[in-house]
Amino acid sequence: MRIAINFLKCLVYLLRCLRKRIMEKYARLQKIGEGSFGKAILVKSTEDGKQYVIKEINISRMSNKEREESRREVAVLANMKHPNIVQYRESFEENGSLYIVMDYCEGGDLFKRINAQKGILFQEDQILDWFVQICLALKHVHDRKILHRDIKSQNIFLTKDGTIQLGDFGIARVLNSTVELARTCIGTPYYLSPEICENKPYNNKSDIWALGCVLYEMCTLKHAFEAGNMKNLVLKIISGSFPPVSLHYSYDLRNLLSQLFKRNPRDRPSVNSILEKGFIAKRIEKFLSPQLIAEEFCLKTFSKFGVQPVPGK
Known part of the structure; x- marks a missing residue:
């Protein structure tokens, strides 16, 4: 008994030393x-x-x-x-x-980058380059049966060289099965989906709604849904109506935005479906190596768009 107690004391001491060394x-x-x-x-x-x-x-x-x-x-x-x-x-x-x-991402977060524009809209190429990188991150997450649950411009970061990185998985949830639905209402109000506002079950399509909110923010420099109080904000989100983005942007981009904001979660595209769209898919090879494309995607997805990933070793 005494040996066991001494062993535990030694173990606790070693753990404390290890933690101190880490600090x-x-x-x-x-x-x-x-x-x-x-x-x-x-x-x-x-x-x-x-x-x-x-x-x-x-x-x-x-x-x-x-x-x-x-x-x-x-x-x-x-x-x-x-x-x-x-x-x-x-x-x-x-x-x-x-x-x-x-x-640490030296470039700060996307929210600050958007505010720095002082009302000057981003070029579409810049928006799509950022958007495809966010989608690539979200695909990696969703393919592993994980919901991010707090996608917002403050949780999207820029590295020193301008690469987009998705962060803050503090309230991410691992799905135990492909059909499990999370019911917890967590997240930033501006990015909440209609089903969460109505206390209905949701899955990865709620992340897709939030993705739409971020895309809208990049296009307009504003939130898609804004109100003076929480009650009116929820009503606006549930209605699904939002001010249109500038016609300066392409039909493809504006149409994608309307798909991301479908009130019924089933009608929203998955992140994999988004990445299969021609005007999105052609940008992927700018940000992933051929080997990583092969690891992340099935090869047939890209043959349609002329992207030829090299099979991984």
């Missing part, structure tokens, strides 16, 4: 965000000199079940390896908080 790897620079998930802190690695973001999530008040769910979501993050998804580095727990270390 010492990062020098705190500044707090860069705070939300329902907790704090986002910009840090600098003492090992490689690079900057990272540490998300600090208070788990001390969570139930054991909620803590396990948080740890499972970290495990999901660890397996998300894609050029258009913010890269997870490591995680650890200390003093009742869960810390998640992620890459």
Whole structure:
């Protein structure tokens, strides 16, 4: 019995030493965000000199079940390896908080980039280049039976070289089966879909609605659905009516937007269907290597559009 107790004490001591060593790897620079998930802190690695973001999530008040769910979501993050998804580095727990270390995107978020336009509309090529990268990230997520559930311009980031990366999977949910539907109403109000507002079941098509909200934002520099209070906002979202985008943009782009905003989730395209559209598909090879295209897609999808991915080894 005494041996077992001593062993446990040694184990606890070793874990504390390990956590301390991890904490010492990062020098705190500044707090860069705070939300329902907790704090986002910009840090600098003492090992490689690079900057990272540490998300600090208070788990001390969570139930054991909620803590396990948080740890499972970290495990999901660890397996998300894609050029258009913010890269997870490591995680650890200390003093009742869960810390998640992620890459830092120097270019800021898409929301700030949109606001920086000061009313000057983006060129369509720029919008579509960003949009296809967001779709590639979302495809990677949905193909793994995961809902992001908080897609918004503040959670879409730009790297130093202008690459788009989808981040903040803080409330992502792993689907246990392809037919499981999540009923939890979480997310930013402007991006909520009609079915969530009506407390109806939803699946990946709610992410598609939010994707439409982001596309609309890029086209107009405004939210598709706005109101002075939550009640009127919900009524607007449920009605599905929104101000049209400028005729300056192509029919293909405007038509896609109307498809993403279909009130019935079943009528919205999947992210795979979006990526099969000719004017979208032809841009994919700008952002993914031939080998990665082969890994992410079936080859026949691209033969229609003249894109010839090289089979992966």
